[in-house]
Amino acid sequence: MAAIAISKVSKSFPLDGKRSVLALSEVELNVAEGEFVALIGPSGCGKSTLLHLVAALDEVSSGSIRIDGEPPAVLREKHQLGIAFQEHALLPWLSVQANLALPYKIAGRPADRDHIAHVIRLVGLDGFEEARPRQLSGGMRQRAAIARSLCLDPRLLLLDEPFGALDAVTRHSMNLELQRIWEQKQITTMLVTHSVDEAIFLADRVVVMSARPGRVAEIIAIPFARPRDRACSRSEQFHQLADRLTSLLEP
Amino acid sequence: MGSSSPRRFAYGAAGVLLLLAAWELVGRSGAAGLTFPALSSVVGMYFDQRLAALLYRSARATAGSALEGLLLGGLFGSAAAFLTHLVSPLRPGLDRLAVTVNAVPAIALGPIFIVMVSRDLTPVLLATIPVFFIIYVAVTSGLRSTPTRLNEMMITFGAAKLQRLMYVELPYALPSFLSGVKVSVTSAMIGAIVGEWFGAPTGLGIVILNTMQNFQIPLMWATVLVTAAISLAGYGIVSLAEVITVRRFT
Numbered sequence A: 001m002a003a004i005a006i007s008k009v010s011k012s013f014p015l016d017g018k019r020s021v022l023a024l025s026e027v028e029l030n031v032a033e034g035e036f037v038a039l040i041g042p043s044g045c046g047k048s049t050l051l052h053l054v055a056a057l058d059e060v061s062s063g064s065i066r067i068d069g070e071p072p073a074v075l076r077e078k079h080q081l082g083i084a085f086q087e088h089a090l091l092p093w094l095s096v097q098a099n100l101a102l103p104y105k106i107a108g109r110p111a112d113r114d115h116i117a118h119v120i121r122l123v124g125l126d127g128f129e130e131a132r133p134r135q136l137s138g139g140m141r142q143r144a145a146i147a148r149s150l151c152l153d154p155r156l157l158l159l160d161e162p163f164g165a166l167d168a169v170t171r172h173s174m175n176l177e178l179q180r181i182w183e184q185k186q187i188t189t190m191l192v193t194h195s196v197d198e199a200i201f202l203a204d205r206v207v208v209m210s211a212r213p214g215r216v217a218e219i220i221a222i223p224f225a226r227p228r229d230r231a232c233s234r235s236e237q238f239h240q241l242a243d244r245l246t247s248l249l250e251p
Numbered sequence B: 001m002g003s004s005s006p007r008r009f010a011y012g013a014a015g016v017l018l019l020l021a022a023w024e025l026v027g028r029s030g031a032a033g034l035t036f037p038a039l040s041s042v043v044g045m046y047f048d049q050r051l052a053a054l055l056y057r058s059a060r061a062t063a064g065s066a067l068e069g070l071l072l073g074g075l076f077g078s079a080a081a082f083l084t085h086l087v088s089p090l091r092p093g094l095d096r097l098a099v100t101v102n103a104v105p106a107i108a109l110g111p112i113f114i115v116m117v118s119r120d121l122t123p124v125l126l127a128t129i130p131v132f133f134i135i136y137v138a139v140t141s142g143l144r145s146t147p148t149r150l151n152e153m154m155i156t157f158g159a160a161k162l163q164r165l166m167y168v169e170l171p172y173a174l175p176s177f178l179s180g181v182k183v184s185v186t187s188a189m190i191g192a193i194v195g196e197w198f199g200a201p202t203g204l205g206i207v208i209l210n211t212m213q214n215f216q217i218p219l220m221w222a223t224v225l226v227t228a229a230i231s232l233a234g235y236g237i238v239s240l241a242e243v244i245t246v247r248r249f250t
Helices: A047-054 A072-077 A096-107 A113-122 A138-150 A168-185 A196-202 A230-234 A236-249 B004-029 B039-045 B049-086 B088-103 B106-116 B122-143 B148-156 B161-197 B204-213 B217-249
Strands: A004-016 A019-031 A036-040 A062-067 A081-084 A156-160 A188-192 A205-210 A215-221
Touching: A004 A047, A019 A047, A019 A215, A036 A047, A036 A196, A047 A062, A047 A156, A047 A188, A062 A072, A081 A138, A081 B148, A096 A113, A096 A138, A096 B161, A113 A138, A138 A156, A138 A168, A168 A196, A188 A196, A196 A230, A196 A236, A205 A236, A215 A236, A230 A236, B004 B039, B039 B049, B039 B217, B049 B088, B049 B122, B049 B161, B049 B204, B049 B217, B088 B122, B106 B122, B106 B161, B122 B161, B148 B161, B161 B204, B161 B217, B204 B217
Parallel strands: A036 A188, A036 A205, A081 A156, A156 A188
Antiparallel strands: A004 A019, A004 A062, A205 A215
16 A cells, blocks of 8 residues: 655645745645545645645645655556545446446456456445446445445545535445445545544544645544444544544634 | 427427418418419429429439538548647647638638639538538537546546547537537538539539529429428437437436
8 A cells, every 4th residue: 555745745826927826835744554544624725635736636836745755646657546526527428337447448457347346345336337327326426436446456545525415324324334445445545524523433643734825733643443333423532532623623 | 398298299380380371372372472482383393203303413412512521521620629639739720720711701712612623522612611610619619528527537547648538528529519510510501502603513502593593483492492401301310319419428
């Protein structure tokens, strides 16, 4: 699995001619191999921008990002990066199975039917292999998207608000599933989320970011043993952590 | 909708019949003058074997030119669009070239083609030019209609530009391409007919001109009706393909 070293990363976007807005300022963050890190922060704090930079979808203005000592684009070119967004990004004209075969096609490898079937079972979509995305519910689409991001056994998984569009109940059960999947694969994971509870429930460490410019305000280690269950998220300690994190998010 | 759609169809059919009946009446009464014949005398032209054969031959020539123009324009328009999409520095130049070519009136180009190429090919070329422009615009904007998140997904999976085009952007551009083709059908017909006016050996454009000059009014109307029918049929076929594609690709 991959380890990420983010050092002194700043990112500014040009507004018009001369002016620009600073989205990230001197961000320092190290993610260990096999670690699950959640990024939370007020909207506009640059947490999605940071994820985009790690995915090499955008370039840093200054500072550096290294994944296993190499620039982020290298991991991507080796097809070892998995990503899922708030909206599912499945191709609407392909079945679930064909959508999952897409990463193989991109990597120029024959689609591994057995592995696709395994991943589909892993996210609990068995029986829906032939369904098109619009025939699935929102939660199932997100599961399919996460399944697709796992197809090529990535060394790094980037999740940008993957459950942001789901209702609270579905979201919680998706959290349980994501935890189960993650425990089986132990992939280094960065999750961007708005939900304090989701961050605490899933992550080894929660990175709290502050807004304008985005910077790391605090990093909090989550002490709960895995697997975490509903009882854990109802415990007194969980609530105290959630309160503390929420207060950190308030301006 | 279900139950009301047969009724709507009936209203539509009644409206068309009413119009045709009005045409017949006005034509017979002569109220609109000598150049407005009754529908029955226009339709009668189709039952005259010699005239029917003439119309069939001409229609084939014109529809053939329009179709060739549609294919050529579609091919070159799409190819140019793919090229600007893959090699973005080419884009401003090709955009301007397409606009310039389109801004020149076909009427002005006709004589040049006659001199440079041939009388037979002028209808095809005049049909090609507007189609090229329409398809170029439709495909370039179609290729850009891919949602950002899908492009980002493809990039993070390590897809090359060509793979993005093949797997995502091309299917996304299909509906836009087909609505371009739909609009092109009429333009191709106009181009073919105008091209024939510069002296093609056969074609509906020739028949329209000759009948007008010889004052064969019913035959002229019959020819115009055939032209309209070909345009509408082409439009209808492409619309159907569009509906099916949109259903398949969304």
